[in-house]
Amino acid sequence: MDEALDGGISTVRSGDGSRDLTWRPPRWVVARRLLRDRPAVAGALVLMAFALVAIAAPLVAPHDPAAIDGRAILQAPSEQHRLGTDNLGRDILSRLIYGARWTLGTSLLAATAIVVIGVSVGLVAGYFGGLIDDILMRIVDVLLAFPSLVLALAIVGTLGPSLRNVMIGMVAVWWVDYARVIRGLTVGMREREFVTSAHCAGASAPHIIFRHLLPNVIPSVIVLATLELGSLMLAIPGLSFLGLGAQPPTPEWGTMLNDGRAFFQRAPQLMVYPGLAITIAVIGSNLVGDGLRDVLDPRFKREGRQRLIRRATVTRRAARSDDHISAEVESISGRRECARANPVMGGTRLTRDEPHGRREGTMGGRPRLGSARCVLALTPWAARREPSIRFRP
Amino acid sequence: MIPYLLRRLIYLGPVWLGISFIAFALSSLSPGDPARLTLQRQLDRQPTAEEVTRAREDLGLDAPFVVRYVRWVGDAVTGDLGTSYRTGEPVLGALLERFPNTLRITLLGLGGAVAVALPLGVMAAVWRNSPLDHLSRIVSLLGASMPSYWVAYLLILLFAVRLHLLPVAGRGTWQHMVLPATTLGLATGASLMRLTRSEMLEVLGQDFVRTGRAKGLGPRAVIVGHALRNALIPVVTVAGLRFAGLLGGAVIVETIFAWPGIGKFVLDSIFDRDYPVIQGFVVFMGTVFLIVNLAVDLSYGLLDPRIRLGQR
Numbered sequence: 001m002d003e004a005l006d007g008g009i010s011t012v013r014s015g016d017g018s019r020d021l022t023w024r025p026p027r028w029v030v031a032r033r034l035l036r037d038r039p040a041v042a043g044a045l046v047l048m049a050f051a052l053v054a055i056a057a058p059l060v061a062p063h064d065p066a067a068i069d070g071r072a073i074l075q076a077p078s079e080q081h082r083l084g085t086d087n088l089g090r091d092i093l094s095r096l097i098y099g100a101r102w103t104l105g106t107s108l109l110a111a112t113a114i115v116v117i118g119v120s121v122g123l124v125a126g127y128f129g130g131l132i133d134d135i136l137m138r139i140v141d142v143l144l145a146f147p148s149l150v151l152a153l154a155i156v157g158t159l160g161p162s163l164r165n166v167m168i169g170m171v172a173v174w175w176v177d178y179a180r181v182i183r184g185l186t187v188g189m190r191e192r193e194f195v196t197s198a199h200c201a202g203a204s205a206p207h208i209i210f211r212h213l214l215p216n217v218i219p220s221v222i223v224l225a226t227l228e229l230g231s232l233m234l235a236i237p238g239l240s241f242l243g244l245g246a247q248p249p250t251p252e253w254g255t256m257l258n259d260g261r262a263f264f265q266r267a268p269q270l271m272v273y274p275g276l277a278i279t280i281a282v283i284g285s286n287l288v289g290d291g292l293r294d295v296l297d298p299r300f301k302r303e304g305r306q307r308l309i310r311r312a313t314v315t316r317r318a319a320r321s322d323d324h325i326s327a328e329v330e331s332i333s334g335r336r337e338c339a340r341a342n343p344v345m346g347g348t349r350l351t352r353d354e355p356h357g358r359r360e361g362t363m364g365g366r367p368r369l370g371s372a373r374c375v376l377a378l379t380p381w382a383a384r385r386e387p388s389i390r391f392r393p
Numbered sequence: 394m395i396p397y398l399l400r401r402l403i404y405l406g407p408v409w410l411g412i413s414f415i416a417f418a419l420s421s422l423s424p425g426d427p428a429r430l431t432l433q434r435q436l437d438r439q440p441t442a443e444e445v446t447r448a449r450e451d452l453g454l455d456a457p458f459v460v461r462y463v464r465w466v467g468d469a470v471t472g473d474l475g476t477s478y479r480t481g482e483p484v485l486g487a488l489l490e491r492f493p494n495t496l497r498i499t500l501l502g503l504g505g506a507v508a509v510a511l512p513l514g515v516m517a518a519v520w521r522n523s524p525l526d527h528l529s530r531i532v533s534l535l536g537a538s539m540p541s542y543w544v545a546y547l548l549i550l551l552f553a554v555r556l557h558l559l560p561v562a563g564r565g566t567w568q569h570m571v572l573p574a575t576t577l578g579l580a581t582g583a584s585l586m587r588l589t590r591s592e593m594l595e596v597l598g599q600d601f602v603r604t605g606r607a608k609g610l611g612p613r614a615v616i617v618g619h620a621l622r623n624a625l626i627p628v629v630t631v632a633g634l635r636f637a638g639l640l641g642g643a644v645i646v647e648t649i650f651a652w653p654g655i656g657k658f659v660l661d662s663i664f665d666r667d668y669p670v671i672q673g674f675v676v677f678m679g680t681v682f683l684i685v686n687l688a689v690d691l692s693y694g695l696l697d698p699r700i701r702l703g704q705r
Contacts, residue, residue, distance in 0.1 A: 138411070139411075141408055145411070145686075146675070146682060150640075150679075151675065154674060157663030158423045159424070161663075238541075241540075242648060254542075257546075261546075271543070271546045275540060275542075279539045279543065283534060286538055287534075
């Protein structure tokens with residue numbers, strides 16, 4: 001320790017202590033963290049932009065998406081047709097704009113149905129247990145024994161090609177993942193005090209499920225649903241692309257891709273733009289989903305944001321205005337947390353570039369637990385999430 | 394090991410029955426009457442009501458659902474999945490004949506994905522936050538977000554149409570397999586790379602890695618011998634599960650590249666309302682998936698000697 005620094009030595013550990021699976025940061029923390037997650041914000045903006053375009057399609061689209069123009073067939077992008085025209089002379093941009101309604105709408109609808117069914121089954125199976133649980137979970141086992149696309153394809157194939165049947169096929173197969181995850185969470189909560197006390201207070205099963213269990217699984221549900229939206233936006237146009245979903249002349253993006261296949265060597269714009277639209281939309285929802293997962297769901301690994309600071313020793317010198325603190329840090333990673341700690345650390349920077357050795361800095365206030373966390377590049381929510389952090393004065 | 398295997402195989406029984414039940418129940422979803430459909434194909438005209446009734450009796454369709462199911466399962470167990478309405482060949486034979494083609498591009502795609510994803514994922518973890526790591530993040534996001542049915546055409550446009558390096562579609566030479574396998578493996582490679590990275594990061598932070606470094610092992614011994622070996626288990630699990638998913642996803646790729654595999658065959662059957670083939674496909678893929686899952690579980694023991702199968 002630096003001789004110049006007297007005062008207590010505080011050892012702060014951030015170990016791999018057992019995690020409280022149901023602990024959630026308060027809502028404002030979630031919102032703030034999410035807003036700081038630039039990729040997630042970008043993803044959310046993309047999704048919102050797509051949604052707005054879909055809603056305002058008649059106002060935004062420069063042409064009628066169904067207007068056939070025999071004189072403007074397979075035109076390259078021009079002033080009049082920004083993204084060119086298709087084999088029937090229809091404006092590709094307008095079709096894409098109206099297509100957003102179909103592709104995003106059906107994905108959203110299917111995702112909603114999947115969430116509702118999956119969550120209901122998971123809650124019921126997890127809460128009641130016993131025979132109901134056994135029956136429901138055996139069904140889940142069997143449905144999970146298929147690659148998801150195979151069964152969806154077979155269901156659509158049997159019912160006959162149409163967008164409605166595609167949605168039925170997707171929902172019929174994809175709810176199982178939710179059911180399993182939610183059941184697992186529910187089983188974990190069933191024996192906990194808040195459920196037991198509600199039970200003792202005479203609460204009915206529906207009351208416990210809806211008022212006590214459901215709110216606790218909602219963060220996981222939101223995360224799963226956002227990520228699911230992305231896969232649905234790949235799968236539903238995919239089946240349309242195969243000719244099983246939306247039928248021409250519907251401007252669904254997958255159908256547009258299917259329509260463009262025959263002409264794509266002459267007019268690549270037929271294939272390029274609808275696929276690009278799908279890709280951007282999926283990227284958007286994946287970014288939002290990843291961001292939400294990092295914030296909301298401690299069950300998932302926090303990829304790229306783990307705090308790998310195992311141990312740091314904090315020394316402090318009591319002073320009236322400015323407190324001098326130094327920390328010996330063995331290793332630092334997790335850009336985000338470090339960046340947040342920087343302003344607090346005054347002149348020194350805790351950066352990943354210099355992960356070892358002593359860090360010193362000046363900070364105001366009383367450098368007790370808060371400052372230790374700052375030296376550790378731990379924010380309060382992170383410290384609370386790790387019950388094993390102790391501050392020993 | 395052997396008792397464990399037996400127990401697993403016994404457990405597979407009920408699940409397989411469930412699969413077969415779903416496959417069979419699918420037929421009752423179909424809007425058309427199978428007897429009428431078969432007759433229409435045979436006679437090439439609208440059959441009379443009398444003919445339909447007789448055909449229903451001949452085909453055993455007048456029996457109750459359960460009886461028909463038991464009969465059907467009995468046949469399925471002995472390898473008889475019925476005959477295709479369209480081609481008249483036995484369904485199982487038709488599927489088995491085309492399966493190796495699907496397996497070929499799937500294995501090639503998965504192999505390529507693993508071959509690229511493992512080293513990149515390890516490097517991204519070791520050189521965390523380096524430009525390579527950022528690049529890998531972007532690549533994996535793109536790989537996971539681009540629809541395969543779009544990537545395929547971009548690849549065709551680039552490698553076949555512009556550069557004339559590879560054939561557009563069809564089969565014959567090894568060049569024909571490159572684009573389908575790439576399309577198929579891209580998303581898997583992206584997610585495996587991401588997974589390898591995060592698993593490696595987790596393992597690299599553990600005590601035994603530090604011990605390895607402390608006792609003077611070289612970086613290669615630590616990273617490959619200590620860390621990667623431990624990071625591999627979840628990667629293998631996901632790769633195995635993805636493999637079965639790829640077999641299902643092959644429908645799209647085979648259709649685009651006119652690859653004569655099981656997926657294209659099924660899609661053609663769907664448009665022809667060839668229900669026995671659709672049913673057979675479901676049972677077949679379900680069975681393959683079960684076998685793959687079992688193989689993945691068994692491979693844990695090889696990868697990690699601490700996992701003693703059968704001792705739980």
